[in-house]
Amino acid sequence: MQCPKCKEVNKDKVIDSRLTEGGTVIRRRRKCLACDRRFTTKERVDDDIRLSVVKRDGSHKPYDREKIVDGVKRACHKLEISNDDIERLVDNVEEDIIRDHEREVATTDIAEHLGRRLRELNAVAYVRFMSVYRKYKDITEFVVEIRNVKEFTRKHMPTQGSLFDEDGSVQ
Numbered sequence: 047m048q049c050p051k052c053k054e055v056n057k058d059k060v061i062d063s064r065l066t067e068g069g070t071v072i073r074r075r076r077k078c079l080a081c082d083r084r085f086t087t088k089e090r091v092d093d094d095i096r097l098s099v100v101k102r103d104g105s106h107k108p109y110d111r112e113k114i115v116d117g118v119k120r121a122c123h124k125l126e127i128s129n130d131d132i133e134r135l136v137d138n139v140e141e142d143i144i145r146d147h148e149r150e151v152a153t154t155d156i157a158e159h160l161g162r163r164l165r166e167l168n169a170v171a172y173v174r175f176m177s178v179y180r181k182y183k184d185i186t187e188f189v190v191e192i193r194n195v196k197e198f199t200r201k202h203m204p205t206q207g208s209l210f211d212e213d214g215s216v217q
Protein backbone atom coordinates (compact mmCIF):
# COMPACT_ATOMS: atom_id res chain seq x y z
CA MET A 47 0.00 0.00 0.00
CA GLN A 48 1.07 3.56 -0.64
CA CYS A 49 1.03 5.90 2.34
CA PRO A 50 -1.40 8.80 1.69
CA LYS A 51 0.92 11.19 3.48
CA CYS A 52 4.56 10.46 2.59
CA LYS A 53 3.77 8.28 -0.47
CA GLU A 54 6.14 5.54 0.61
CA VAL A 55 5.08 2.19 -0.83
CA ASN A 56 4.91 -1.01 1.19
CA LYS A 57 6.27 0.56 4.33
CA ASP A 58 3.01 0.01 6.17
CA LYS A 59 2.13 -2.47 8.86
CA VAL A 60 -1.36 -3.85 9.46
CA ILE A 61 -2.38 -3.05 13.03
CA ASP A 62 -5.98 -4.27 12.99
CA SER A 63 -8.23 -6.24 10.64
CA ARG A 64 -11.88 -6.98 10.79
CA LEU A 65 -14.60 -8.41 8.62
CA THR A 66 -17.45 -6.07 7.79
CA GLU A 67 -20.48 -5.98 5.53
CA GLY A 68 -21.48 -9.54 6.26
CA GLY A 69 -18.01 -10.94 5.89
CA THR A 70 -17.48 -9.73 2.32
CA VAL A 71 -15.19 -6.83 3.17
CA ILE A 72 -11.98 -6.86 5.16
CA ARG A 73 -11.21 -3.52 6.74
CA ARG A 74 -7.56 -3.09 7.67
CA ARG A 75 -6.11 -0.40 9.86
CA ARG A 76 -2.56 0.31 8.72
CA LYS A 77 0.32 2.32 10.03
CA CYS A 78 3.03 3.79 7.84
CA LEU A 79 6.40 2.85 9.33
CA ALA A 80 8.09 5.75 7.54
CA CYS A 81 5.95 8.62 8.85
CA ASP A 82 3.62 7.01 11.44
CA ARG A 83 0.48 8.04 9.54
CA ARG A 84 -2.45 5.70 10.19
CA PHE A 85 -4.85 4.89 7.40
CA THR A 86 -7.54 2.37 6.55
CA THR A 87 -7.95 0.14 3.54
CA LYS A 88 -10.92 -1.95 2.55
CA GLU A 89 -10.66 -5.15 0.60
CA ARG A 90 -13.65 -6.69 -1.00
CA VAL A 91 -13.48 -10.47 -0.94
CA ASP A 92 -13.67 -11.60 -4.55
CA ASP A 93 -11.73 -14.05 -6.66
CA ASP A 94 -8.79 -11.69 -7.12
CA ILE A 95 -7.99 -11.14 -3.49
CA ARG A 96 -9.51 -14.12 -1.80
CA LEU A 97 -7.45 -15.62 0.97
CA SER A 98 -5.26 -18.38 -0.33
CA VAL A 99 -4.71 -21.58 1.61
CA VAL A 100 -1.30 -23.24 1.51
CA LYS A 101 -1.53 -27.00 1.83
CA ARG A 102 1.04 -29.27 3.44
CA ASP A 103 2.50 -30.13 0.04
CA GLY A 104 3.03 -26.42 -0.69
CA SER A 105 0.23 -26.07 -3.23
CA HIS A 106 -2.28 -23.21 -3.01
CA LYS A 107 -6.05 -23.23 -3.22
CA PRO A 108 -8.68 -20.56 -2.57
CA TYR A 109 -10.03 -20.36 0.96
CA ASP A 110 -13.36 -22.17 1.18
CA ARG A 111 -15.55 -21.42 4.17
CA GLU A 112 -17.87 -24.32 3.45
CA LYS A 113 -15.03 -26.79 3.88
CA ILE A 114 -14.28 -25.39 7.30
CA VAL A 115 -17.96 -25.53 8.26
CA ASP A 116 -18.17 -29.15 7.08
CA GLY A 117 -15.14 -30.12 9.14
CA VAL A 118 -16.61 -28.50 12.24
CA LYS A 119 -19.98 -30.18 11.64
CA ARG A 120 -18.27 -33.56 11.44
CA ALA A 121 -16.49 -32.89 14.73
CA CYS A 122 -19.79 -31.80 16.31
CA HIS A 123 -21.81 -34.76 15.02
CA LYS A 124 -24.49 -35.83 17.53
CA LEU A 125 -23.33 -33.28 20.08
CA GLU A 126 -25.82 -30.64 21.07
CA ILE A 127 -24.31 -27.82 19.08
CA SER A 128 -26.52 -25.70 16.86
CA ASN A 129 -25.72 -24.64 13.32
CA ASP A 130 -25.73 -21.06 14.60
CA ASP A 131 -23.00 -21.96 17.08
CA ILE A 132 -21.00 -23.55 14.29
CA GLU A 133 -21.40 -20.55 11.96
CA ARG A 134 -20.41 -18.22 14.78
CA LEU A 135 -17.37 -20.33 15.56
CA VAL A 136 -16.28 -20.19 11.93
CA ASP A 137 -16.84 -16.40 11.92
CA ASN A 138 -14.47 -16.16 14.87
CA VAL A 139 -11.92 -18.41 13.21
CA GLU A 140 -12.05 -16.24 10.07
CA GLU A 141 -11.45 -13.16 12.18
CA ASP A 142 -8.46 -14.89 13.77
CA ILE A 143 -7.13 -15.80 10.35
CA ILE A 144 -7.42 -12.37 8.78
CA ARG A 145 -5.93 -10.75 11.84
CA ASP A 146 -2.81 -12.91 11.65
CA HIS A 147 -2.42 -13.53 7.93
CA GLU A 148 -2.72 -11.12 5.08
CA ARG A 149 -3.17 -13.15 1.90
CA GLU A 150 -2.03 -16.66 2.63
CA VAL A 151 -2.68 -19.05 5.45
CA ALA A 152 -1.36 -22.56 5.93
CA THR A 153 -3.88 -25.35 6.54
CA THR A 154 -1.98 -26.07 9.75
CA ASP A 155 -2.61 -22.51 10.95
CA ILE A 156 -6.32 -22.77 10.14
CA ALA A 157 -6.45 -25.99 12.13
CA GLU A 158 -4.70 -24.40 15.10
CA HIS A 159 -7.15 -21.46 15.12
CA LEU A 160 -10.07 -23.84 14.70
CA GLY A 161 -8.79 -26.08 17.47
CA ARG A 162 -8.51 -23.18 19.88
CA ARG A 163 -12.08 -22.06 19.21
CA LEU A 164 -13.49 -25.59 19.30
CA ARG A 165 -11.86 -26.27 22.63
CA GLU A 166 -13.82 -23.35 24.07
CA LEU A 167 -17.04 -24.64 22.53
CA ASN A 168 -16.99 -28.36 23.28
CA ALA A 169 -14.26 -30.67 24.54
CA VAL A 170 -15.44 -33.75 22.65
CA ALA A 171 -15.68 -31.89 19.35
CA TYR A 172 -12.20 -30.56 19.96
CA VAL A 173 -10.67 -33.98 20.58
CA ARG A 174 -12.42 -35.45 17.54
CA PHE A 175 -11.22 -32.63 15.37
CA MET A 176 -7.65 -32.76 16.59
CA SER A 177 -7.47 -36.55 16.30
CA VAL A 178 -8.33 -36.27 12.62
CA TYR A 179 -6.22 -33.23 12.00
CA ARG A 180 -3.03 -34.14 13.82
CA LYS A 181 -2.94 -37.75 12.64
CA TYR A 182 -1.36 -38.76 15.90
CA LYS A 183 1.89 -40.60 15.46
CA ASP A 184 1.05 -43.05 18.18
CA ILE A 185 -1.52 -43.63 20.86
CA THR A 186 0.62 -42.03 23.58
CA GLU A 187 0.44 -38.69 21.83
CA PHE A 188 -3.32 -39.01 21.65
CA VAL A 189 -3.62 -39.83 25.33
CA VAL A 190 -1.48 -36.82 26.20
CA GLU A 191 -3.81 -34.64 24.13
CA ILE A 192 -6.86 -36.07 25.92
CA ARG A 193 -5.23 -35.38 29.28
CA ASN A 194 -4.52 -31.82 28.24
CA VAL A 195 -8.07 -31.14 27.12
CA LYS A 196 -9.41 -32.85 30.21
CA GLU A 197 -7.33 -30.57 32.36
CA PHE A 198 -8.44 -27.55 30.34
CA THR A 199 -12.08 -28.61 30.63
CA ARG A 200 -11.84 -29.14 34.36
CA LYS A 201 -10.39 -25.67 34.83
CA HIS A 202 -12.52 -23.72 32.41
CA MET A 203 -15.72 -25.69 31.84
CA PRO A 204 -16.51 -27.78 34.90
CA THR A 205 -19.91 -28.86 33.54
CA GLN A 206 -18.21 -30.73 30.69
CA GLY A 207 -16.02 -32.81 32.98
CA SER A 208 -18.36 -35.79 32.92
CA LEU A 209 -17.81 -36.20 29.18
CA PHE A 210 -14.63 -38.08 29.94
CA ASP A 211 -14.06 -41.41 31.59
CA GLU A 212 -11.57 -41.68 34.38
CA ASP A 213 -9.08 -43.44 32.12
CA GLY A 214 -9.15 -40.49 29.76
CA SER A 215 -11.12 -42.05 26.92
CA VAL A 216 -13.91 -40.11 25.27
CA GLN A 217 -17.40 -41.40 25.85
Ligand SMILES: [Zn+2]
Nearest residue numbers: 049052078081
Ligand atom coordinates in the same frame (compact mmCIF):
# COMPACT_ATOMS: atom_id res chain seq x y z
ZN1 LIG B 1 3.99 7.58 5.41
